[in-house]
Amino acid sequence: MIKFFLMVNKQGQTRLSRYYEHVEINKRTMLEAEVIKKCLSRSKDQCSFIEYKDFKLVYRQYAALFVVVGINETENEMAVYELIHNFVEVLDKYFSRVSELDVSFSVSEFHL
Amino acid sequence: MPAPIRLRELIRTIRTARTQAEEREMIQKECAAIRSSFREEDNTYRCRNVAKLLYMHMLGYPAHFGQLECLKLIASQKFTDKRIGYLGAMLLLDERQDVHLLMTNCIKNDLNHSTQYVQGLALCTLGCMGSSEMCRDLAGEVEKLLKTSNSYLRKKAALCAVHVIRKVPELMEMFLPATKNLLNEKNHGVLHTSVVLLTEMCERSPDMLAHFRKVRQLSSSQLVPQLVRILKNLIMSGYSPEHDVSGISDPFLQVRILRLLRILGRNDDDSSEAMNDILAQVATNTETSKNVGNAILYETVLTIMDIKSESGLRVLAINILGRFLLNNDKNIRYVALTSLLKTVQTDHNAVQRHRSTIVDCLKDLDVSIKRRAMELSFALVNGNNVRGMMKELLYFLDSCEPEFKADCASGIFLAAEKYAPSKRWHIDTIMRVLTTAGSYVRDDAVPNLIQLITNSVEMHAYTVQRLYKAILGDYSQQPLVQVASWCIGEYGDLLVSGQCEEEEPIQVTEDEVLDILESVLISNMSASVTRGYALTAIMKLSTRFTCTVNRIKKVVSIYGSSIDVELQQRAVEYNALFKKYDHMRPALLERMPVMEKITTNGPTEIVQTNGETEPAVLETKPPPSGLQPASQANDLLDLLGGSDITPVIPTAPTSKPSSAGGELLDLLGDLNLTGSPVSAPAPQIAQPPFLLDGLSSQPLFNDIAAGIPSITAYNKNGLKIDFTFERSNTNPSVTVITIQASNSTELDMTDFVFQAAVPKTFQLQLLSPSSSVIPAFNSGTITQVIKVLNPQKQQLRMRIKLTYNHKGSAMQDLAEVNNFPPQSWQ
Numbered sequence: 001m002i003k004f005f006l007m008v009n010k011q012g013q014t015r016l017s018r019y020y021e022h023v024e025i026n027k028r029t030m031l032e033a034e035v036i037k038k039c040l041s042r043s044k045d046q047c048s049f050i051e052y053k054d055f056k057l058v059y060r061q062y063a064a065l066f067v068v069v070g071i072n073e074t075e076n077e078m079a080v081y082e083l084i085h086n087f088v089e090v091l092d093k094y095f096s097r098v099s100e101l102d103v104s105f106s107v108s109e110f111h112l
Numbered sequence: 113m114p115a116p117i118r119l120r121e122l123i124r125t126i127r128t129a130r131t132q133a134e135e136r137e138m139i140q141k142e143c144a145a146i147r148s149s150f151r152e153e154d155n156t157y158r159c160r161n162v163a164k165l166l167y168m169h170m171l172g173y174p175a176h177f178g179q180l181e182c183l184k185l186i187a188s189q190k191f192t193d194k195r196i197g198y199l200g201a202m203l204l205l206d207e208r209q210d211v212h213l214l215m216t217n218c219i220k221n222d223l224n225h226s227t228q229y230v231q232g233l234a235l236c237t238l239g240c241m242g243s244s245e246m247c248r249d250l251a252g253e254v255e256k257l258l259k260t261s262n263s264y265l266r267k268k269a270a271l272c273a274v275h276v277i278r279k280v281p282e283l284m285e286m287f288l289p290a291t292k293n294l295l296n297e298k299n300h301g302v303l304h305t306s307v308v309l310l311t312e313m314c315e316r317s318p319d320m321l322a323h324f325r326k327v328r329q330l331s332s333s334q335l336v337p338q339l340v341r342i343l344k345n346l347i348m349s350g351y352s353p354e355h356d357v358s359g360i361s362d363p364f365l366q367v368r369i370l371r372l373l374r375i376l377g378r379n380d381d382d383s384s385e386a387m388n389d390i391l392a393q394v395a396t397n398t399e400t401s402k403n404v405g406n407a408i409l410y411e412t413v414l415t416i417m418d419i420k421s422e423s424g425l426r427v428l429a430i431n432i433l434g435r436f437l438l439n440n441d442k443n444i445r446y447v448a449l450t451s452l453l454k455t456v457q458t459d460h461n462a463v464q465r466h467r468s469t470i471v472d473c474l475k476d477l478d479v480s481i482k483r484r485a486m487e488l489s490f491a492l493v494n495g496n497n498v499r500g501m502m503k504e505l506l507y508f509l510d511s512c513e514p515e516f517k518a519d520c521a522s523g524i525f526l527a528a529e530k531y532a533p534s535k536r537w538h539i540d541t542i543m544r545v546l547t548t549a550g551s552y553v554r555d556d557a558v559p560n561l562i563q564l565i566t567n568s569v570e571m572h573a574y575t576v577q578r579l580y581k582a583i584l585g586d587y588s589q590q591p592l593v594q595v596a597s598w599c600i601g602e603y604g605d606l607l608v609s610g611q612c613e614e615e616e617p618i619q620v621t622e623d624e625v626l627d628i629l630e631s632v633l634i635s636n637m638s639a640s641v642t643r644g645y646a647l648t649a650i651m652k653l654s655t656r657f658t659c660t661v662n663r664i665k666k667v668v669s670i671y672g673s674s675i676d677v678e679l680q681q682r683a684v685e686y687n688a689l690f691k692k693y694d695h696m697r698p699a700l701l702e703r704m705p706v707m708e709k710i711t712t713n714g715p716t717e718i719v720q721t722n723g724e725t726e727p728a729v730l731e732t733k734p735p736p737s738g739l740q741p742a743s744q745a746n747d748l749l750d751l752l753g754g755s756d757i758t759p760v761i762p763t764a765p766t767s768k769p770s771s772a773g774g775e776l777l778d779l780l781g782d783l784n785l786t787g788s789p790v791s792a793p794a795p796q797i798a799q800p801p802f803l804l805d806g807l808s809s810q811p812l813f814n815d816i817a818a819g820i821p822s823i824t825a826y827n828k829n830g831l832k833i834d835f836t837f838e839r840s841n842t843n844p845s846v847t848v849i850t851i852q853a854s855n856s857t858e859l860d861m862t863d864f865v866f867q868a869a870v871p872k873t874f875q876l877q878l879l880s881p882s883s884s885v886i887p888a889f890n891s892g893t894i895t896q897v898i899k900v901l902n903p904q905k906q907q908l909r910m911r912i913k914l915t916y917n918h919k920g921s922a923m924q925d926l927a928e929v930n931n932f933p934p935q936s937w938q
Contacts, residue, residue, distance in 0.1 A: 026172075047481060048443050076407065076410060
């Protein structure tokens with residue numbers, strides 16, 4: 001099951017966040033900061049799946065933006081990896097050459 | 113009031129903020145503006161304000177004051193308002209707020225709206241954050257929508273149904289009839305969501321699972337063949353632009369179907385059989401060049417492993433995993449290692465084939481991969497490959513991150529214990545672990561190692577030599593130093609004499625050994641426990657070494673005033689040993705006997721804890737090796753019979769007054785050791801005067817009173833009857849008399865009956881005698897116990913009557929006993 005879906009840039013600013021389980025608001029910022037720290041410290045050769053607390057993170061980097069999805073054990077990691085890519089492609093089509101600015105400015109459209 | 117700014121403006125302004133404080137300021141200003149705008153109940157700009165509020169919420173600022181506004185937006189008729197309102201509801205509200213119940217009516221109306229988009233919004237929101245009350249109320253509507261022909265709505269309704277089922281599992285049956293037709297759709301969206309719904313149902317309830325599996329009359333309504341058919345279409349169909357993802361048709365649907373098949377096929381032969389073909393087909397036809405194909409293959413492999421597939425299929429699956437391992441992409445390797453770990457229990461041999469690749473993964477840079485590879489390597493170690501694997505694992509231990517070291521060390525210990533080809537190899541391996549990762553090993557490694565060393569008698573010299581060399585250079589790793597000091601203490605003579613067959617013997621003098629032990633004692637890096645080990649070792653060496661005894665005495669006496677209480681106690685006791693009990697020292701400090709092998713099945717067995725704590729316990733008190741064979745403490749009475757006890761016990765009886773004769777000594781000895789095996793030796797050595805004094809003056813145990821003399825109550829015709837007394841401290845008016853009848857004639861006395869009578873103020877209880885035959889020539893006795901209750905503490909008097917057969921004739925006698933000692937009744 002997907003727990004959350006984040007898009008965070010390299011400076012740690014959250015561009016998009018969607019939580020599918022309730023998380024306290026102050027915990028959210030902490031969670032996001034920790035998650036992005038882990039992703040930033042990885043090199044390109046390392047694999048895209050990280051174990052964090054009791055769930056797994058699947059992340060993918062697109063230019064300066066990290067898309068991170070938190071999943072639990074029942075989910076197929078590779079399928080989620082593909083899902084991320086699919087999502088980004090959809091955005092690309094919708095915004096025609098999507099960039100980080102689009103993500104920041106069209107938050108509501110993203111959610112729906 | 114000027115019109116509130118648009119969302120974009122807000123975002124632009126926030127982006128210009130350079131510090132966190134500036135950003136916060138801007139946001140607070142904007143929040144205040146929004147709040148006043150809400151108070152004015154302005155309909156036109158509400159939507160904009162809520163949108164801004166949502167953005168600020170995403171950045172992490174509190175936005176709960178906007179919840180009611182969301183409700184107002186939902187209630188409005190404009191689509192844009194509704195859209196933002198529902199979005200706000202999804203993000204800001206959840207079951208915990210009471211406000212959400214107000215939404216129920218709105219959602220209900222919207223579910224019946226004419227525009228499908230509005231219906232869709234309502235379904236989305238309900239599916240996202242509906243509480244159980246809301247779900248119960250609205251489940252009927254959802255179910256109705258599940259049956260519509262509009263595929264846009266159908267797929268949303270299916271997802272909403274999933275959420276309803278998660279919240280309120282009892283409603284599952286309600287959705288069952290609707291699911292029958294779901295899979296007949298062409299629309300992939302609907303197919304996908306219906307598969308999710310079915311998966312959720314099957315996972316939640318085994319009844320549902322059985323229901324879906326069973327054969328129904330119309331073959332088209334069976335679930336498994338339906339799924340197989342869909343999957344087949346997906347694979348076989350040509351390029352369809354709608355669903356294509358890098359050359360594969362709708363991989364997400366494929367993965368979902370495979371997962372559902374897995375759940376259906378688990379533990380069920382029929383379903384598994386139906387799936388075999390399609391799984392084989394998917395496994396062979398999917399392209400592996402892109403990640404998509406690999407994702408599908410991964411899911412296929414997991415499914416094959418879980419259902420009751422035929423062996424050919426399983427081999428195929430493991431081969432796929434093997435291919436994954438060789439792939440360059442890290443993700444794939446990680447995924448392969450994870451699934452291999454799951455299957456290694458069942459298909460051990462097949463996984464062994466890939467052992468070398470797995471071992472290579474240990475050297476990978478990636479942390480996740482290394483961890484998986486380590487776990488998998490431990491699972492793969494067996495008797496044949498243990499040497500090679502161990503080499504790799506030790507190398508890994510050297511170079512890995514600290515977070516792995518503890519796990520790796522414990523894993524190596526376990527594996528070495530199970531599969532060690534030889535004792536020397538085992539000891540070498542453990543030593544290597546201790547030297548490389550010494551500070552990360554678990555606490556029970558030290559006693560285990562010590563026990564192992566004592567067991568391998570022939571390796572003592574070799575072991576002690578290697579340990580000595582190891583701590584010569586570096587004595588900071590505590591477990592290593594502990595083991596080494598223990599061994600040096602035990603086998604120091606072997607070390608100094610330089611006899612070692614396995615390795616080149618080194619020349620070590622006694623002084624050098626003492627130097628090392630002293631430096632351990634002094635060093636700041638040594639823990640208190642380690643110092644204890646070192647001090648004990650030095651003490652033991654006093655009997656093993658010949659020329660340095662004075663030095664040892666000096667060291668021990670220095671620590672007699674150490675601040676550490678543990679060390680001080682030890683030192684004082686050892687000092688006493690040197691001074692007063694020098695004659696006992698060699699026997700006390702002699703070599704430890706071989707410890708019994710203990711199983712490592714967890715510390716709950718009493719036997720094991722006894723064994724485990726024995727070495728620990730022995731370290732804390734001066735090891736009276738004779739008194740405490742470190743085997744099970746069960747056979748304590750056997751201990752008494754063992755010859756090793758002679759150093760201590762004989763001194764005790766010699767100073768004991770000859771009070772109650774033989775039995776008392778035995779009783780005392782038994783009780784002594786059963787009472788407290790650990791503390792008994794210590795007081796005997798450290799405070800011997802007390803113990804010996806205690807035996808004479810203080811009653812050590814309640815029911816024994818040393819000091820009441822026994823009397824001869826009757827002595828005639830070769831029959832002698834002795835009375836021995838015990839007073840109970842718990843009940844002072846009870847006297848327990850044990851009579852002993854012996855026969856000094858040449859013939860036995862048979863049918864011996866002893867009867868007694870006492871004055872009225874006493875009460876008498878006669879217990880059964882040991883036998884009724886007194887053998888001749890004093891070769892045996894009859895014992896019988898009499899209990900006399902003497903509440904008034906009057907002088908004991910007794911009349912006894914004896915009847916027996918002797919020399920063929922019946923004898924009978926009466927006598928009076930008056931010579932009771934005063935202590936027996938006062």
